[in-house]
Amino acid sequence: MPEHEDKRPLAERIAADIRKKIMSGDWVPGLKVPTNEDLRGLYGTSNVTIQRALQILKDERFLDGQAGVGVFVRGQGSQTIMPAHYIAPAGPGQPYRWLSEATKRQQRSKYRMLKVAEVVPPVEVARALGLEAKSTAMLRSRIGFLDDQPAELVHSYYPVELAQGNRLADRRLIPGGTPALLEELGYPTRSQDDVVSARPATTEEYEALEIPRDVPVLEIFRIVYSDNDKPIEVTMLTKPSHRFKMGYHLEAS
Structure with missing residues (x-):
């Protein structure tokens, strides 16, 4: 045994x-x-x-x-998401890459904003952004839908100084997404670190993502860097693990 x-x-x-x-x-x-x-x-x-x-x-x-x-x-099996497809900002006048990639897959997609506010972030987020204790960050929370089903719950945090006087502090969706806006502000995306884990869903995730029974969620903890390895965004993204897989393409250096 x-x-x-x-x-x-x-x-x-x-x-x-x-x-x-x-x-x-x-x-x-x-x-x-x-x-x-x-x-x-x-x-x-x-x-x-x-x-x-x-x-x-x-x-x-x-x-x-x-x-x-x-x-x-069912007609739709689990879907592999490749984060590398979304790292570059959208071109001028183009939608956020998460939306355009869904269109390529012939899927209907949309985002709904949940919250935009200046908050004290979780400890691991503050550490990743290099913030001092009890310092605040700009939070943008949203939920993404594919074919009218909730696909991801996203909490993104930004240094407050980057959000002053621009749409990072606006509750509306940002045309082209935040990578395009940050590039316009002089903070182009140069690299990102992802840490992927699986765990039971919180009540927020269970309800927002319509999790059945005790299915776990995939959590992606993502740090986005600009020039000189400056962290410009930390995102905590969760997806229902029975519907999605994370895919990565790596090449030997």
Whole structure:
């Protein structure tokens, strides 16, 4: 017996196994799921347990049930997001790259601003921005939607001096996004550091991202640097982990 035995209910373990098949592409969108009888034989369990497992995946929008026909893998699998596609600012008159990249994928996209305010940031944000204790930063919070589903919750912090007298302090969305505005202000993006982790959702994230059951979120802690390694933005971005993967392309130097 393994030292750390999986003691989750069997329905959750079966759902986890099927979820991996879908997210890895072994079960493609549109595939008809094996019958309950076949799944009972595969996992050696009861019909009730199989139904519970399938219901978990229906709640997570991995599966669709069609009465009298069967259960099918949903048409949209998990989506890989490549942060490198968004690091450069949008060109003059062009939308923010997150929006334009969604258009390339034939997805409908939009952002909704939640909050813009001068706040005392979390300790890790203050440390990344090089702020002294209890110093403030400009917070811009928003939620992004893809095909009318909440896709990411974003809290971005900026040094207060960068936000004075410009749209960083404005509650409205910024044409071209903040990278374009910061470049106009003389702070072009030169590099960024990302730290990616997974954890249970907070209540804010659970509600805003419409998280089903106990699905964890992906958290990306991002520091954006301008010339001379000056930190000009720190973003805490969360995404539902059952719908998104983070992708990175690295080359040997």
